[in-house]
Amino acid sequence: MAKEAPDYTASGVNLCNPPEVTGLLDRLVGAREEVGKVQAEIDALVPDSLAACLRAAASVVDALTNDIRAAVQEHGGYQDVGTETYALFQVRRTPQYNIVPFLGTKKYEQFVPLVVKNTIDPDALKGQIRGKLLTTEELEADGVITYKETQAFILKAPGVN
Numbered sequence: 001m002a003k004e005a006p007d008y009t010a011s012g013v014n015l016c017n018p019p020e021v022t023g024l025l026d027r028l029v030g031a032r033e034e035v036g037k038v039q040a041e042i043d044a045l046v047p048d049s050l051a052a053c054l055r056a057a058a059s060v061v062d063a064l065t066n067d068i069r070a071a072v073q074e075h076g077g078y079q080d081v082g083t084e085t086y087a088l089f090q091v092r093r094t095p096q097y098n099i100v101p102f103l104g105t106k107k108y109e110q111f112v113p114l115v116v117k118n119t120i121d122p123d124a125l126k127g128q129i130r131g132k133l134l135t136t137e138e139l140e141a142d143g144v145i146t147y148k149e150t151q152a153f154i155l156k157a158p159g160v161n
Contacts, residue, residue: 065155068155071087072088072153073089084157084158085156085158086154086156086157088154089151089152090151090152091149092151093148093149094147095122095147096145097120099116101143102142108134111125111134120144
């Protein structure tokens with residue numbers, strides 16, 4: 001059974017299928033087909049022994065990437081800004097706004113009409129922080145702001161990326 005194509009009607013911004021975009025999309029499809037044909041011709045010209053060498057080299061790169069990731073996990077990250085060489089895990093912190101501690105704390109009751117609309121309005125809360133009426137530290141301490149952390153592995157070396 002084929003997977004159903006996504007429909008972005010509910011979430012698309014200014015979704016109106018203009019002919020200007022349709023024409024460009026048609027040209028893109030044609031250009032991609034041409035790239036595929038040329039790549040197939042190039043692949044046909046590459047001797048099998050050279051293609052095998054390329055696959056072997058790619059396999060070594062994959063193995064080294066996995067080894068570097070494991071070494072970073074075990075021993076720590078590496079960074080040399082001067083040579084733009086990096087092998088590290090980066091933590092990304094996304095704030096989560098919790099309404100229950102906010103509503104249940106007397107010191108925030110004057111801000112409820114300003115920042116709560118069924119949930120906490122992050123932009124309105126940030127405005128109160130920028131205005132120095134609230135601090136991030138007190139909101140974190142009271143559990144109003146918590147953080148979801150995700151990690152991204154970054155591997156960059158000169159001539160590699």
